[in-house]
Amino acid sequence: MKVYLYNTMGRKLEEFIPIEEGHVGLYCCGPTVYNYAHIGNLRTYIFEDVLKRVLMLAGYKVKHVMNITDVGHLSDDADSGEDKMVKASKATGKSVWDIAAFYTQAFFNDFDALNNLRPDVSCKATDHIADMIALIQRLEQKGHTYVAGGNVYFSIDTIDDYGKLAGLKLDELKSGQRIEIDSNKRNPKDFVLWFTNSKFKDQAMQWPSPWGASGFPGWHIECSAMSMKYLGEHFDIHCGGIDAIPVHHTNEIAQSEAATGEKWVDYWLHGEFLLSGKGDKMSKSSGEFLTLSLLSSKGYNSLDYRYFCLTASYRSQLQFS
Numbered sequence: 100m101k102v103y104l105y106n107t108m109g110r111k112l113e114e115f116i117p118i119e120e121g122h123v124g125l126y127c128c129g130p131t132v133y134n135y136a137h138i139g140n141l142r143t144y145i146f147e148d149v150l151k152r153v154l155m156l157a158g159y160k161v162k163h164v165m166n167i168t169d170v171g172h173l174s175d176d177a178d179s180g181e182d183k184m185v186k187a188s189k190a191t192g193k194s195v196w197d198i199a200a201f202y203t204q205a206f207f208n209d210f211d212a213l214n215n216l217r218p219d220v221s222c223k224a225t226d227h228i229a230d231m232i233a234l235i236q237r238l239e240q241k242g243h244t245y246v247a248g249g250n251v252y253f254s255i256d257t258i259d260d261y262g263k264l265a266g267l268k269l270d271e272l273k274s275g276q277r278i279e280i281d282s283n284k285r286n287p288k289d290f291v292l293w294f295t296n297s298k299f300k301d302q303a304m305q306w307p308s309p310w311g312a313s314g315f316p317g318w319h320i321e322c323s324a325m326s327m328k329y330l331g332e333h334f335d336i337h338c339g340g341i342d343a344i345p346v347h348h349t350n351e352i353a354q355s356e357a358a359t360g361e362k363w364v365d366y367w368l369h370g371e372f373l374l375s376g377k378g379d380k381m382s383k384s385s386g387e388f389l390t391l392s393l394l395s396s397k398g399y400n401s402l403d404y405r406y407f408c409l410t411a412s413y414r415s416q417l418q419f420s
Contacts, residue, residue: 100156100157101115101157102115102153103115107367107369115335115366117335123154123162123336124331125162125163125338127337127339130168132167132199134187134202137389138394141210144213144215145405145408148213162329163220164218164325166222166224166322167199168224168318169184169224170182182304184199188303199223199225209392224316225304232293234324243357245285246310247283248282248283251291252283255290256285258356258357265348290317290319293315293317295310319350319354323354323355323363326355332355332361333364334364336365336368337351340370371415371416373408373419374418376420
């Protein structure tokens, strides 16, 4: 049985040919566990579950890895704002560790209720700090990093294909029109690999590092480090939401391929947004979002929502009201 996948890299339908015959390495970007997952988030995990089942039906043995982000994800994906875990801690008075544990369990309760198959590996960012530091050091040794203001940055000018997933044309981008540019950056599109106290003096989660003051990893480095740890430096499929394409996945590719000097992922698959009844993207940052438990409280079965998601292609926007 042949399987064809729409590859975001190149924007075309391609026959799936695994690196190792009969086996698939599948990495899916997991939740940032500072709040409940909204049903828009959950739509992505349903699409990934269908993908996994199709591959299994085709006879493949799938190794499914998903990260749990419990540190480093700032309120803006491009290195500004506040760590989402710390922000939730301040709002609730609970420790960041308690928040992470509570919302990780809440996420998997929803995941199971939707009849999704659990990942083979669910890896927490805070359990893999040493792996991230090792990957940053590898980039450092190859001349892809610089230290400024105490933070370690990835220099996109050291590679020649930055932005290839998103089709970015760097000379046409106008950084800084809507957000303040980090003055430490040599190029506005450079991104942080490791933060120190120079930027976040009251960060609740910190680890010693080779770069002086204690600090914590940037968001993008975790997926590269953990996917390589469990799937190798070249694997088959990487999935996530469409909003990850221009920054998160673009930066993952840049740092991963700069470190290895080789292609990192063969197939990229992305799920489209779930829109609210008003036609807006469902978002936790707006403060207005629907959870699976809220739907259940109104008398809907979780599988009603799964069925609803299956009424449209995962690459099409879907409106919920």
